[in-house]
Amino acid sequence: MDLARKLEILADAAKYDASCASSGTEMRDSSDGKGLGSTAPGMGICHSYAPDGRCISLLKILLTNACNYDCLYCVNRASSNVARARFTIDEVVKLTLDFYRRNYIEGLFLSSGIIRSADYTMEQVVSVARKLREEHHFRGYIHLKTIPEADDALIAEAGRYADRLSINIEMPLETSLAKFAPEKDQRAIRRTMGRLRLKLDEAEDADKTATGAKPPRFAPAGQSTQMIVGADGASDGTILATSANLYGAYRLKRVYYSAFSPIPDASRALPLQPPPLVREHRLYQADWLMRFYGFAAQEIVDEAEGMLPLDIDPKLAWALRHRERFPLDVNRASREELLRVPGFGTRTVDRILSTRRFGTIRFADLSRLHVIRNKALPFIVLSDYRPSPALLDSTGLAARFKPKARQLGFGF
Numbered sequence: 448m449d450l451a452r453k454l455e456i457l458a459d460a461a462k463y464d465a466s467c468a469s470s471g472t473e474m475r476d477s478s479d480g481k482g483l484g485s486t487a488p489g490m491g492i493c494h495s496y497a498p499d500g501r502c503i504s505l506l507k508i509l510l511t512n513a514c515n516y517d518c519l520y521c522v523n524r525a526s527s528n529v530a531r532a533r534f535t536i537d538e539v540v541k542l543t544l545d546f547y548r549r550n551y552i553e554g555l556f557l558s559s560g561i562i563r564s565a566d567y568t569m570e571q572v573v574s575v576a577r578k579l580r581e582e583h584h585f586r587g588y589i590h591l592k593t594i595p596e597a598d599d600a601l602i603a604e605a606g607r608y609a610d611r612l613s614i615n616i617e618m619p620l621e622t623s624l625a626k627f628a629p630e631k632d633q634r635a636i637r638r639t640m641g642r643l644r645l646k647l648d649e650a651e652d653a654d655k656t657a658t659g660a661k662p663p664r665f666a667p668a669g670q671s672t673q674m675i676v677g678a679d680g681a682s683d684g685t686i687l688a689t690s691a692n693l694y695g696a697y698r699l700k701r702v703y704y705s706a707f708s709p710i711p712d713a714s715r716a717l718p719l720q721p722p723p724l725v726r727e728h729r730l731y732q733a734d735w736l737m738r739f740y741g742f743a744a745q746e747i748v749d750e751a752e753g754m755l756p757l758d759i760d761p762k763l764a765w766a767l768r769h770r771e772r773f774p775l776d777v778n779r780a781s782r783e784e785l786l787r788v789p790g791f792g793t794r795t796v797d798r799i800l801s802t803r804r805f806g807t808i809r810f811a812d813l814s815r816l817h818v819i820r821n822k823a824l825p826f827i828v829l830s831d832y833r834p835s836p837a838l839l840d841s842t843g844l845a846a847r848f849k850p851k852a853r854q855l856g857f858g859f
């Protein structure tokens with residue numbers, strides 16, 4: 448099989464992994480002989496965010512889509528009737544270097560189906576990173592998927608070469624993982640996350656206390672995971688509680704949510720329809736609230752409902768359920784309180800706090816402070832503005848926020 452066909456198969460097979468989220472890009476190619484570089488479909492190039500917040504392009508591929516495991520939700524499972532391919536280590540190294548030199552990519556995201564054993568697969572994945580770093584002095588970004596059952600020495604070596612390591616938790620509930628991925632064990636996954644956390648802490652401590660030579664690095668961009676949404680019956684409340692537990696226990700950089708997408712010849716245990724894509728989006732917004740806005744998982748989701756509303760964002764939904772806390776005096780409220788106002792982002796709150804040191808905030812200041820006015824106004828008091836009590840009590844307040852069209856973006 449030629450390299451282009453392998454790339455087509457193994458880039459397509461990797462697209463279900465959201466822990467390096469793909470996004471649309473302008474289609475360019477140079478097949479007409481003019482220019483250099485291509486973003487043609489199937490090239491396996493995705494976009495991800497570097498630790499410093501920069502958007503970077505990554506070559507996102509599997510080493511092989513042949514897999515011994517039979518996870519029901521996965522198109523690459525052993526019983527799936529798909530074309531299989533496998534790169535050699537040298538082929539992945541060559542592709543990465545070629546793409547890097549041509550400025551198609553700034554790094555590599557490498558995962559793999561399980562071949563022979565966890566250790567054998569992990570050794571293959573690590574070999575790619577080792578060759579890139581040690582033989583070719585590759586300085587680009589490397590994200591490696593970690594196999595939970597792999598030997599500790601291999602995981603330690605992976606961390607030496609990779610910027611980021613990830614292990615997919617896959618399902619929000621241990622019982623769902625046992626049902627859908629019988630060869631996987633959530634306790635082993637969590638154990639490995641714990642091992643990674645220890646190694647990350649050791650590396651951070653060694654870095655802080657180093658006086659001479661730089662200590663060995665270990666995945667400086669930390670660890671992340673992915674959860675599939677909508678394959679089992681787990682509610683948003685359960686999903687967010689699992690995420691909160693993962694952030695707390697292992698200090699993960701990110702939990703990625705991937706809406707289940709139905710696959711050919713799927714098991715009857717799986718739903719026929721994918722969940723609405725907006726559900727994934729609301730979970731990302733809720734996740735953002737936990738990480739940057741001081742919300743606890745259990746207060747984001749209405750306990751009785753168990754699910755995030757799809758038509759309004761979770762922060763607005765929370766404010767509508769807690770109208771007794773509003774309106775809030777923008778000139779007096781604490782940072783924690785301000786972060787809960789719909790239409791106030793973290794930077795807006797920082798701007799408000801620094802503006803308050805020099806004077807009073809008035810209605811005319813809202814634009815300069817980047818407040819989303821139509822969301823915030825029913826919930827705030829300014830020195831020259833107060834919403835009418837009827838507005839906040841109005842049963843029509845929720846209806847006022849229902850979107851006219853599909854709502855996107857992280858505008859809280």
Ligand code: SF4
Binds near residue numbers: 514516522628
């Ligand atoms: S281990 Fe499971 S999820 Fe991973 S490639 Fe194999 S079948 Fe798919």
